Amino acid sequence: MTKIIAFANQKGGVGKTTTAINIGASLAAIKKRVLLIDLDPQGNAGTGLGFVRASHRQSVYGVIMGTANAADNILSTAVQGMHILPSTMALAGAEVDLLDVENREYRLRDALKPIMEHYDYILLDCPPALGFLTLNALTTADYVIIPLQCEFYALEGISHLVNSIKEIKNKWNPNLEVLGVLLTMYDKRYGLTRAVEDDVRGTFGDRVFKTVVPRNVRVSEAPSHGKPALFYDFNSAGAQAYLRVATEVVQKTEKE
Amino acid sequence: MTKIIAFANQKGGVGKTTTAINIGASLAAIKKRVLLIDLDPQGNAGTGLGFVRASHRQSVYGVIMGTANAADNILSTAVQGMHILPSTMALAGAEVDLLDVENREYRLRDALKPIMEHYDYILLDCPPALGFLTLNALTTADYVIIPLQCEFYALEGISHLVNSIKEIKNKWNPNLEVLGVLLTMYDKRYGLTRAVEDDVRGTFGDRVFKTVVPRNVRVSEAPSHGKPALFYDFNSAGAQAYLRVATEVVQKTEKE
Numbered sequence: 209m210t211k212i213i214a215f216a217n218q219k220g221g222v223g224k225t226t227t228a229i230n231i232g233a234s235l236a237a238i239k240k241r242v243l244l245i246d247l248d249p250q251g252n253a254g255t256g257l258g259f260v261r262a263s264h265r266q267s268v269y270g271v272i273m274g275t276a277n278a279a280d281n282i283l284s285t286a287v288q289g290m291h292i293l294p295s296t297m298a299l300a301g302a303e304v305d306l307l308d309v310e311n312r313e314y315r316l317r318d319a320l321k322p323i324m325e326h327y328d329y330i331l332l333d334c335p336p337a338l339g340f341l342t343l344n345a346l347t348t349a350d351y352v353i354i355p356l357q358c359e360f361y362a363l364e365g366i367s368h369l370v371n372s373i374k375e376i377k378n379k380w381n382p383n384l385e386v387l388g389v390l391l392t393m394y395d396k397r398y399g400l401t402r403a404v405e406d407d408v409r410g411t412f413g414d415r416v417f418k419t420v421v422p423r424n425v426r427v428s429e430a431p432s433h434g435k436p437a438l439f440y441d442f443n444s445a446g447a448q449a450y451l452r453v454a455t456e457v458v459q460k461t462e463k464e
Numbered sequence: 465m466t467k468i469i470a471f472a473n474q475k476g477g478v479g480k481t482t483t484a485i486n487i488g489a490s491l492a493a494i495k496k497r498v499l500l501i502d503l504d505p506q507g508n509a510g511t512g513l514g515f516v517r518a519s520h521r522q523s524v525y526g527v528i529m530g531t532a533n534a535a536d537n538i539l540s541t542a543v544q545g546m547h548i549l550p551s552t553m554a555l556a557g558a559e560v561d562l563l564d565v566e567n568r569e570y571r572l573r574d575a576l577k578p579i580m581e582h583y584d585y586i587l588l589d590c591p592p593a594l595g596f597l598t599l600n601a602l603t604t605a606d607y608v609i610i611p612l613q614c615e616f617y618a619l620e621g622i623s624h625l626v627n628s629i630k631e632i633k634n635k636w637n638p639n640l641e642v643l644g645v646l647l648t649m650y651d652k653r654y655g656l657t658r659a660v661e662d663d664v665r666g667t668f669g670d671r672v673f674k675t676v677v678p679r680n681v682r683v684s685e686a687p688s689h690g691k692p693a694l695f696y697d698f699n700s701a702g703a704q705a706y707l708r709v710a711t712e713v714v715q716k717t718e719k720e
């Protein structure tokens with residue numbers, strides 16, 4: 209049973225792309241078949257895996273518009289067992305392009321049906337907004353992971369995100385569950401970090417991943433080498449944290 | 465002559481809001497009359513200055529829609545000499561609400577005309593996207609400051625941002641100038657930070673602020689106290705860096 213996980217948070221720079229890439233690589237390392245879909249017009253999931261922007265014509269834009277099928281736009285990556293459906297700048301125009309179209313919320317979900325059985329996990333990297341592209345991701349996904357920096361602004365916005373997820377669950381996707389909140393760029397030296405962690409664990413209980421991802425320069429260096437942290441510096445604190453997060457993901461989603 | 469400065473970068477979490485608030489507070493500290501406008505539906509500029517989300521009905525949304533005037537939606541802040549035109553969630557709907565309206569790019573510019581003479585500086589905090597709200601900011605502004613984290617993804621996206629600014633300058637706003645790229649959350653211990661700095665100074669020359677803003681926990685703690693860093697911890701490295709940046713802003717914009 210293919211599991212679809214969205215990485216969403218309207219707050220910018222909290223680690224959505226970094227988390228999607230590194231959980232993807234970790235799942236591929238334990239022999240799961242993974243497809244990463246870049247729903248952010250910035251295209252960071254692609255560039256973080258070594259794809260030069262605009263060097264490929266494959267894009268999720270045509271797939272969402274209905275002018276192309278998913279299978280023709282999937283590329284393999286340097287990570288054995290992980291494929292990518294990349295984005296291009298054109299994706300920024302999808303919201304307006306599809307404004308008057310029926311069922312525009314289900315575009316992505318319907319387009320993925322023919323290729324789902326080839327993958328164990330499909331990961332959706334979202335842009336920093338609760339607009340059309342994130343909406344399409346959340347109507348398609350079975351689960352949502354909420355990457356959260358332990359900072360004031362990130363904490364401030366989480367209740368609005370959770371309410372939006374509930375609304376989408378009620379209106380369009382009854383299957384949607386919050387798989388967990390993942391604390392990223394965690395720095396135990398700072399009082400602010402610990403204060404935010406206490407607040408989040410108090411509010412979300414065991415829906416907060418046990419693993420926290422530390423701030424670790426190897427994680428932020430890895431994309432400039434076109435690799436996930438696990439393949440850039442296997443023993444780094446960041447790479448090992450993401451491997452543990454992936455284990456928690458498998459435990460939570462393969463319960464059945 | 466009122467100077468309008470936008471803080472723009474589609475990359476999320478690079479310090480747009482933090483920079484707008486702290487440059488604003490620094491300008492107010494040297495007795496400039498400042499208006500901060502929050503064009504991000506997240507509303508972080510408001511919450512960073514102590515305004516509880518949804519406790520105020522004032523919003524830039526009505527001003528952009530043309531249903532309200534700017535003067536009625538301006539609030540004073542805890543910082544003497546700095547006012548705010550806050551945002552609300554409704555702002556997220558502005559792009560679609562104004563889709564078929566003539567001259568929608570000039571909505572903000574026209575709405576600010578009646579109140580401009582009351583301020584020396586008007587600062588526009590933008591959301592992490594190159595959509596309608598950032599477009600309105602860039603057609604209104606005289607200058608753009610590009611906050612940039614010294615990281616791979618942030619560097620990756622800057623050429624697209626600069627090209628978009630050029631396009632807006634040609635099509636809608638011939639006055640628009642890049643006032644400078646500001647390096648934020650600078651950590652001189654990391655090789656990646658220095659590599660990005662070398663790349664940026666090589667590309668942008670003296671359009672990069674001489675001052676860099678160091679990563680400084682007091683800067684990220686300040687918004688949880690509803691204050692800019694200067695009023696939370698005057699002597700902190702972050703607050704002092706922003707004071708120096710504001711001095712550079714004055715030098716660059718008050719040349720005449």
Ligand SMILES: Nc1ncnc2c1ncn2[C@@H]1O[C@H](COP(=O)(O)OP(=O)(O)OP(=O)(O)O)[C@@H](O)[C@H]1O
Nearest residue numbers: 220221222223224225226336423424427428476615
């Ligand atoms: N654990 C970590 N340690 C150090 N740096 C990190 C870590 N996680 C992410 N980063 C860095 O922080 C920055 C923000 O992360 P990332 O771009 O993944 O966030 P995002 O939420 O996808 O941003 P956006 O909102 O723009 O899509 C990046 O430069 C990334 O390399």
Ligand SMILES: Nc1ncnc2c1ncn2[C@@H]1O[C@H](COP(=O)(O)OP(=O)(O)OP(=O)(O)O)[C@@H](O)[C@H]1O
Nearest residue numbers: 220359476477478479480481482592679680683684
């Ligand atoms: N110099 C600094 N030192 C430490 N932390 C900082 C610094 N500047 C910003 N931050 C923190 O980094 C995070 C991102 O900054 P901020 O929210 O201002 O970026 P942004 O570009 O406005 O984000 P968004 O794209 O979501 O609008 C915030 O939690 C902020 O407190």
Ligand SMILES: [Mg+2]
Nearest residue numbers: 224225248252
């Ligand atoms: Mg991202």
Ligand SMILES: [Mg+2]
Nearest residue numbers: 480481504508
């Ligand atoms: Mg912001």
